[in-house]
Amino acid sequence: MSRFYDRIVSQVRTLTPYQPGKPIDELQRELGLARISKLASNENPLGCSPKVVAAIEQALPNLARYPDGNAYYFKQKLAAHLGVQPGQILPGNGSNEVLELVVRTFAGPGDEVIYDQYAFAVYPLSTRAAGATGVAVPAKDYAHDLSAMADAITARTKVIFLANPNNPTGTLFDTATFEQFMQRVPEQVIVVLDEAYYEYVQVADYPDGLDYLSRYPNLLVSRTFSKVYGLAGVRLGYLVGDAEIIDYLNRVREPFNVNTLAQVAGMAALDDKDFVAESVELNRDNMAWFTAALTTLKLAYIPSSGNFVTVHTGADTARINQSLLQQGVIVRPLTGYGMAEWLRISIGTRDELEHCVDALQEACRV
Numbered sequence: 001m002s003r004f005y006d007r008i009v010s011q012v013r014t015l016t017p018y019q020p021g022k023p024i025d026e027l028q029r030e031l032g033l034a035r036i037s038k039l040a041s042n043e044n045p046l047g048c049s050p051k052v053v054a055a056i057e058q059a060l061p062n063l064a065r066y067p068d069g070n071a072y073y074f075k076q077k078l079a080a081h082l083g084v085q086p087g088q089i090l091p092g093n094g095s096n097e098v099l100e101l102v103v104r105t106f107a108g109p110g111d112e113v114i115y116d117q118y119a120f121a122v123y124p125l126s127t128r129a130a131g132a133t134g135v136a137v138p139a140k141d142y143a144h145d146l147s148a149m150a151d152a153i154t155a156r157t158k159v160i161f162l163a164n165p166n167n168p169t170g171t172l173f174d175t176a177t178f179e180q181f182m183q184r185v186p187e188q189v190i191v192v193l194d195e196a197y198y199e200y201v202q203v204a205d206y207p208d209g210l211d212y213l214s215r216y217p218n219l220l221v222s223r224t225f226s227k228v229y230g231l232a233g234v235r236l237g238y239l240v241g242d243a244e245i246i247d248y249l250n251r252v253r254e255p256f257n258v259n260t261l262a263q264v265a266g267m268a269a270l271d272d273k274d275f276v277a278e279s280v281e282l283n284r285d286n287m288a289w290f291t292a293a294l295t296t297l298k299l300a301y302i303p304s305s306g307n308f309v310t311v312h313t314g315a316d317t318a319r320i321n322q323s324l325l326q327q328g329v330i331v332r333p334l335t336g337y338g339m340a341e342w343l344r345i346s347i348g349t350r351d352e353l354e355h356c357v358d359a360l361q362e363a364c365r366v
């Protein structure tokens with residue numbers, strides 16, 4: 001135990017760090033493998049748009065200057081793209097940052113934050129870091145049980161996190177379920193609707209969070225450039241909501257939270273609609289191919305609306321994961337999510353997925 005242990009605020013002492021996917025370099029160093037397929041972090045296998053690369057190159061000579069702390073041009077462009085006012089947007093260093101800012105702004109010791117049993121790890125992490133109490137509501141068939149989540153609201157509830165689709169399960173809730181839920185939430189309770197995988201959703205009955213903002217000022221919608229836009233490395237995400245709430249969140253954020261390259265990358269990414277369409281199409285086709293292959297391998301999975309699928313690998317999951325790593329395939333074990341018998345696998349290129357299927361076949365053979 002370090003000599004600083006007693007000085008660390010109690011809510012931080014008990015935190016377990018977020019587990020990122022194993023970096024490619026690390027596995028290459030460890031095993032010296034030539035071929036590595038990283039399918040652990042739901043990244044875009046196509047990379048990002050060439051327009052983004054060109055915009056970043058053009059911005060490189062200006063790195064000595066601080067970024068625009070207000071992200072003026074980025075917000076103007078994004079607002080026009082989304083059909084909202086720039087004052088309704090809070091850009092962040094990934095959507096991760098804006099999710100955390102919401103908790104820090106609205107919840108502290110004695111307050112409750114509600115999320116699903118299989119919620120994205122950042123919700124419980126930021127709740128605990130703020131000293132608030134997390135209320136994990138049991139899922140129904142691995143999906144959010146919105147009715148049970150509404151039942152869990154108390155006088156102490158400050159924030160409710162919903163992810164649609166959810167990570168790590170890929171599950172979705174429909175319009176009617178969402179509307180019934182929102183009607184039950186008191187107006188002073190903040191609902192964060194996390195739409196990190198929004199662009200990948202193919203079903204018609206999907207509630208687009210932005211459509212509900214004028215009806216529910218307590219609703220905040222988060223989205224990201226990390227997934228379909230392929231910009232996980234530059235860190236860019238945002239929150240959209242009531243301008244007054246955004247104004248308060250702005251007071252808590254760091255002055256230069258979104259760097260110059262992220263701002264220009266985001267603007268260029270919005271211009272390349274073909275790249276987004278191509279990424280969505282690839283994901284749809286490869287999801288169909290990969291899930292068919294899983295069925296052939298007799299591996300059950302949770303049908304997913306995101307760019308990943310969670311696969312049931314059973315009691316032998318730790319060994320299977322180890323075998324996949326030895327074969328150069330990095331996927332995401334879900335023990336930290338209370339899903340020790342499952343692996344989450346991102347939808348990569350066909351080549352990466354073939355590598356994964358071969359490795360799974362080998363790993364499951366024993």
Ligand SMILES: Cc1ncc(COP(=O)(O)O)c(C=O)c1O
Binds near residue numbers: 095096232236
């Ligand atoms: C549901 C969900 N929300 C938010 C994020 C955070 O993404 P980022 O901080 O890269 O925008 C992720 C990343 O995997 C996610 O799965």
